Amino acid sequence: MERLPRSFYTHAFKEEAVSLVLNGGLSVAEVSRQLSLSEQTLRNWIKKHKEGSLKDKSGSRTVTELEAEVSRLKKELSQVRLEREILKKAMAYLAQEPQKGTHK
8 A cells, every 4th residue: 555645734623623622522534534644644643732742832842724635636546446446356357256136
C-alpha cells in the first residue's frame, strides 16, 4: 500500500477539532471523518489538550488550503487505487468460476 505524506496542521485547526469533540458533542469518529484525519491523530490532540501541551509551536510550518486539498486528494486516490485492485481480483475470480445454476 502506498504511504501517505505526513500532514501538518495549524494550531487553530487542532484546537477547533478538539473543541468539536469536547464542547460540540460530536464523537471522535464523526469529527475525524468530517476533517479527513485519522481518529488516532485526533485522540492524540485531545490528550495533549487535556495535559496542556497542545501549544502553538512558533516557527512550525503551516498548511495552506491548497496543500491541505492536495493531501486530502492523495489520500482519496490511495483509497481508490486499493479499491480498484480489490475489484480487479474479484472480477478475475468470478471470471474463472462459473456460478451455480447458470449451466443447463
